[in-house]
Amino acid sequence: MSKPIRVAKIIQTYYPLVGGAQQQIANVTPYLAEHNVEVHVITRHFAGLAKTEHRDSLTVHRVLAPSRIKLASPIFTIASQPILKKLQPDIIHAYGLFSPLTTAIAAKKLLRVPLAVKILRGGMQGDVEGVQQKAFGKIRLHRFKHQVDAFVVISQEIDRELADIEISSERRVFMPNGVDTNVFYPVSEGEKRQKRQELDLPIDAPIAIFTGRLDVEKRVNHLINIWGDVRQQYPNAHLLIAGHGTEEQSLKQIAGEQVVFLGRLDNVVPYLQAADIFALPSVTEGLSNSLLEAMAAGTTCLATAVGGTPELIKDGVTGVLVEPDNPNALHKGLLRLLADANTRKAMAEAAHQVILKDYQLQTTAKRLRNLYNQLLQTV
Numbered sequence: 001m002s003k004p005i006r007v008a009k010i011i012q013t014y015y016p017l018v019g020g021a022q023q024q025i026a027n028v029t030p031y032l033a034e035h036n037v038e039v040h041v042i043t044r045h046f047a048g049l050a051k052t053e054h055r056d057s058l059t060v061h062r063v064l065a066p067s068r069i070k071l072a073s074p075i076f077t078i079a080s081q082p083i084l085k086k087l088q089p090d091i092i093h094a095y096g097l098f099s100p101l102t103t104a105i106a107a108k109k110l111l112r113v114p115l116a117v118k119i120l121r122g123g124m125q126g127d128v129e130g131v132q133q134k135a136f137g138k139i140r141l142h143r144f145k146h147q148v149d150a151f152v153v154i155s156q157e158i159d160r161e162l163a164d165i166e167i168s169s170e171r172r173v174f175m176p177n178g179v180d181t182n183v184f185y186p187v188s189e190g191e192k193r194q195k196r197q198e199l200d201l202p203i204d205a206p207i208a209i210f211t212g213r214l215d216v217e218k219r220v221n222h223l224i225n226i227w228g229d230v231r232q233q234y235p236n237a238h239l240l241i242a243g244h245g246t247e248e249q250s251l252k253q254i255a256g257e258q259v260v261f262l263g264r265l266d267n268v269v270p271y272l273q274a275a276d277i278f279a280l281p282s283v284t285e286g287l288s289n290s291l292l293e294a295m296a297a298g299t300t301c302l303a304t305a306v307g308g309t310p311e312l313i314k315d316g317v318t319g320v321l322v323e324p325d326n327p328n329a330l331h332k333g334l335l336r337l338l339a340d341a342n343t344r345k346a347m348a349e350a351a352h353q354v355i356l357k358d359y360q361l362q363t364t365a366k367r368l369r370n371l372y373n374q375l376l377q378t379v
Helices: 020-034 069-087 097-112 129-133 137-147 155-166 189-198 220-233 248-254 267-273 289-296 329-336 340-356 360-377
Strands: 005-010 037-044 052-055 058-063 092-096 115-118 150-153 172-175 207-211 239-242 259-263 277-281 299-303 318-321
Touching: 005 052, 005 069, 005 097, 005 360, 020 037, 020 058, 020 289, 020 360, 037 360, 058 069, 069 097, 092 097, 092 360, 097 115, 097 137, 129 137, 129 155, 150 155, 150 360, 155 172, 189 267, 207 267, 207 289, 220 248, 220 329, 239 277, 248 259, 267 289, 277 289, 277 329, 289 299, 289 340, 299 329, 299 340, 318 329, 329 340
Parallel strands: 005 037, 005 092, 037 058, 092 115, 115 150, 150 172, 207 239, 207 277, 239 259, 277 299, 299 318
Antiparallel strands: 052 058
C-alpha cells in the first residue's frame, strides 16, 4: 500500500467535549482509514485530558491555551505550530472560520501545503456572520479568500453566504454530513416493542424524543413548554430528552409529567428506534447530525426550517417542517404526526431512502478522499 495521506484537522474542542463537528470527525475517520487517510486532530487542552491520545482511529494533540478569551486564540495558533511542523501533514483541514482557520493559515505559510476549511454553521450565529461582526471582519474574510484552497459547505444556505462574499464556485465544495447506516437503521414494529421493553419505556404510548446539546439555540424549552398541551389530547404521550448542556438544569425545572431526561447517552440508537417522533426545535443549525441519525433510524422527524434542514425534510413527504421560534407551529406539527401512524410510517420510510441515497457516512469518506486528492494535485 502507498504512503497514507496525512491530514491535520484543527478544531476548537474535541472529545470528551462533543458537538456535531467532533462527532463527524470521529465517525468518518475509520472510513477514511479504509481510503488510506491518516488523521491527526489538533485542539485545545482542558484539565484532566491527555496532551496526546489515540482514539477513534486517529491521534488527538491537545495544545495548552489560557482560559482568557483575548489570549486564547493567538496562543493556540502559536503553540500549535511546533506540533504541525513535527507532523508534516500533506493537507490541513480547519473546522470553522475562527481560531482553527487562523492557525491553519499560519501553518500553511510555514509548511506550504493545501488548506481546506469546513464551514460549520450558516445563518444566525453562523461562521460568516460571526466573522463579519468581529473587528476587522471584512479584512479577515478577504484574507481567507486568498489563503484557503477549498471551502467545504454542508448546506445550500452556507454556499449562498460564501457566494455573497465572492468565494468562487470552484473553491466551494458541497459535502453534507453523513451518518453510519450500519449503525443507524430502522427496525420492525415487533423489534420496536421489544426495544421499549428493554429500555423500560411504555410499550403502547406515543413517544417523542430530542437528542443533542441542551443549549439555548436548540430551543428545547419550547418543546417542554408545549408538552402539557400535547398530553391533553394524548394523555399517555412521553417525551424523552437525551443530551446535556448549559440549559439542562433550567429545562428540568420547567419539565412536567412524562418528560424523561436520559442524560448523555453512549448509544442513542435503541432510543431512536423505540421512539415514534424525533423533534428538533432549533433556531439555528448547520446540518444536524441528530436529525440525520433519526432519519436513518426510521424515526419520523419534526424539525424547524433552519440551516440545512429544509434540504433533508420536505414537509409532508420526509417529515414535518415548521417555522423556528414558533411554539404554536411546533405544537401543531406534533399533533399532526401523533394523529396518524400510517402517515408517520410513510414519512419515515421516505426519509430513510433520502439518507441511503445521499447521506451515508461511507459516501462522505469517499468525497473527502476525492477532495484531498484534488488538493494534492494543486501543490
